[in-house]
Amino acid sequence: MSLLRNISYRVRHVWRRNLDVSLFGWKSTVLPPLLEPLLYLFAFGLGLGAYVEKVRFHGRLTDYLTFMAPGMIAVGVLFHSIMECMYGSFVRMRYQRTFDAMLTTPLLMEDILAGEILWGATKGLFAGLAVLLVIGVWGLAAFPASLLVLPVAALSGLLFAGFGLLFASVSPYIDNLNLPVFFFINPMFLFSGTFFPLDNLPKWLRAAAWCLPLTHTVEIMRAATFGVLTTRLWWSAAYLAVLTPVVCYAAILLMKRRLIK
């Protein structure tokens, strides 16, 4: 476990470097996470939602827009954290040689990689917060229960950032990253209870959906925005809490192996 011992407070230098880049181009950093959910909410919630009967959630009938809103928080966290550590980290590693430059300072590779994951999670958390803000103002979320969204967004952000770095670590070329987008991210985006209740699916597909991490993020977030917190959620929390360190550890291990021969 020397991998863990090699992670120090210096991760903050990596995190701050990436934050600086984001702040320089703040318009492209801040606006998409704020506007993206509006796009989904308008297109699916208002447009498509007009054709949808009420959705049943926890025995209550609710309109489609309110049902899908928490799913958009989860999607925001997913996309922003996983993309940052897939494409962003790959570019910094391969094309910008940012890791090489940082490696000549007292930082070790583990610091750099942990810093990347932390940064990806930060972007995910920010995106989640942005969507929560939008749907909160829209009146689609119950408070204070909805504040539970934030710790779940932070944990899920770490998990998806870890997945992103893991995919980057095993992809020889940047084009290879299209594979996890198609086989992992898109199915999760569509089949994690984001747009419709999992009960609508055939039994085998429902079982598969429960294996996807985003399903558990959505599960807790929807319970939070509806203000119906049950003990069943502990299972989803446990799933995320166990998977996150495993994925992050694997990502750092494999990326280090790839870069330091």
Next chain:
Amino acid sequence: MDRIIKARGLVKRYGSLTAVAGIDFEVGRGECFGLLGPNGAGKTTTVHMLCCVLPITAGDIEVCGLSARESPRLIKAMLGVCPQESNLDTDFSVVHNLASHARCFDLPKAEARRRAEALVDRFRLRDKADVCVDDLSGGLRKRLLVARTLVNDPAIVLLDEPTTGLDPQSRHQIWDEVRAMKAAGVTVILTTHYMEEAQLLCDRLVIVDQGRIIESGAPQALIAKHLGGQGTLEDMFLKLTGRQLRE
């Protein structure tokens, strides 16, 4: 003489390929020490082991009495490294490149900024201070890379082919900077393919070929030994390493 670097039995293997096949050398404090050799000789691999970014297969390097195997962070804090190929941060301006790198050495923000500004002046980059690195010419980029090696006030500077691809003006400016570093008591490790440069700057040098040191000494002494004092370092280099193409 105070030996600031001691490499003993240094080996680097990648699977069945041996890049560095057991080399020993020592560098005195304040010396300019040259690592010369044909392409693929193992110079950069040696430099990478010295700056603790590459694990050592066998042997060890001691820097200021610290083992590269055991204290990479402490050693790296004392080193300034100018890589062969630019790894400047293309997301940042000239001055922010220096400041951002400085902060990785745990320097507070204000101090990092102060050092960055001072280096911008010293390396005559003031006009370009706020220009993004992507928009710099090759010569300016190299100058910035050399400037960046000094942000942590290093005891040892490693310059891996610092003048490759530069015009004579830029090359002379970098030579002046190397002399200034030496004058300030900084130890300089230089790898280069320009024998004229090695002859001008290096107090001592080693010639590496196929992962081994095949000769070492002061440039003039080596010319005297192998060519009877008649000829250049390049003549001697070709005599020792042959005219055959490498790689």
